[in-house]
Amino acid sequence: MQRDKNLSGTKCCHTFVVNVARFVLTLLLISLLAGCAASRSQVAGKFSQSPEKNIGAERVSVFFQFRHLTQEHGFDSIPKLQAQGVNDFDNLFRDALVEISNISSYVTFTEAPSDVSNPKRRQEFDKLRSEHDFTLKVDFFEESSFKQQCLSGTISLLSLTLIPMPYTWEYTITANLTDKNGKLAGTYQRKATLDNWMQTLLIFAYPFYPIEGVREEIYEESLHDIFRQIETERVLKKTI
Numbered sequence: 001m002q003r004d005k006n007l008s009g010t011k012c013c014h015t016f017v018v019n020v021a022r023f024v025l026t027l028l029l030i031s032l033l034a035g036c037a038a039s040r041s042q043v044a045g046k047f048s049q050s051p052e053k054n055i056g057a058e059r060v061s062v063f064f065q066f067r068h069l070t071q072e073h074g075f076d077s078i079p080k081l082q083a084q085g086v087n088d089f090d091n092l093f094r095d096a097l098v099e100i101s102n103i104s105s106y107v108t109f110t111e112a113p114s115d116v117s118n119p120k121r122r123q124e125f126d127k128l129r130s131e132h133d134f135t136l137k138v139d140f141f142e143e144s145s146f147k148q149q150c151l152s153g154t155i156s157l158l159s160l161t162l163i164p165m166p167y168t169w170e171y172t173i174t175a176n177l178t179d180k181n182g183k184l185a186g187t188y189q190r191k192a193t194l195d196n197w198m199q200t201l202l203i204f205a206y207p208f209y210p211i212e213g214v215r216e217e218i219y220e221e222s223l224h225d226i227f228r229q230i231e232t233e234r235v236l237k238k239t240i
Contacts, residue, residue, distance in 0.1 A: 038211040041193040043221050047229040051099075054234045059104035062236070063132035064093075065125075066110045067139045074146035081113045085140045085219060087212065092220050099227035102236055107132070133238060134185070135178050138226075140219065143170040156198055164199035171215075173222040177235060186235045190222040 068085040071078070086092065093108070107128055115121045129135050145168070152165035170193055177186040196211045230236060 036196050036198045036211065037209040038194060038196045038214040039209065040195070040214050040218055043218065043225065044191040045189050046225050047232070049229075049232060051228045052232045054101055054231050054236070057102040057234060057236070058238060059102045060133040060236050060238060061131070062100075062103050062106045063129050063135045064106060064108045065129070065135060065137040066108060067137070068110070068142075069139060070142045070144075072144050072146045072149070079141065081111060083112065084110070085142065086216050088216065089219070092216060092223060096220065096223035096227050099224055100231050100236065105132075130180075133180055134236060136175055136230075137178070138173065138175045138223075141172040141174070143172070144168065152198070161198060161200045164197050167196045167198065169194045169196075169215075171218050171222075173219070173226070175226050177230065179239060186230065186233065188226045188229060190225060192218045192222070194218065 066089075068082050068089075069079040070076075070082055071080065097103070097106075109125055109128055112121070115125070149167055152167050155163055156165045171191065173190045175186075175188040176184065177188075178184055194211070194214055
């Protein structure tokens with residue numbers, strides 16, 4: 001009799017484990033099948049004047065300093081540096097650089113979290129900055145809400161991704177232009193919001209609205225517009 005009870009208990013335990021495993025597998029399959037589609041707002045703070053080329057201006061050298069920052073409010077206490085904001089940033093920057101016509105030479109420097117403990121990198125940064133006529137420091141700041149992400153994730157999980165839920169990121173691109181003496185020559189800022197909606201049927205929409213491509217659009221449009229404003233306002237000129 002005792003043996004039968006033990007056998008029955010073992011079968012019940014086995015059945016419970018199998019059911020849990022099936023449930024977890026089902027959730028994993030649903031999450032793999034869940035689709036998403038991204039959309040974005042218009043870029044705020046865009047230059048309102050008609051762009052003009054700075055024809056015949058004296059050519060100058062520029063040091064481009066890039067920082068890619070991210071912060072999930074409610075989870076991160078401070079903004080965190082990351083290696084890059086988008087996968088193809090170098091090509092986006094090169095494409096936007098044609099907006100400025102009087103750059104004789106330039107160099108780029110992307111800050112990394114490890115620079116704080118790397119004296120050689122800090123020396124390289126100071127050397128490059130001192131060798132150029134201007135420094136354009138560009139911060140790409142990505143913000144999100146931990147509460148909002150958790151709420152969307154929970155509802156998506158409980159509804160088996162049948163209820164469409166948004167995951168939102170705010171982007172702020174800030175550029176500060178300084179001359180060789182450290183004097184501020186211009187400040188520029190652009191903002192945009194990205195929403196990535198997740199829902200099972202959106203799997204068919206993903207190829208047309210991928211989050212990677214929409215994020216690149218924000219970076220590309222902001223850089224082009226900032227560089228057009230710098231060109232039109234003719235701030236890249238040497239001082240006596």
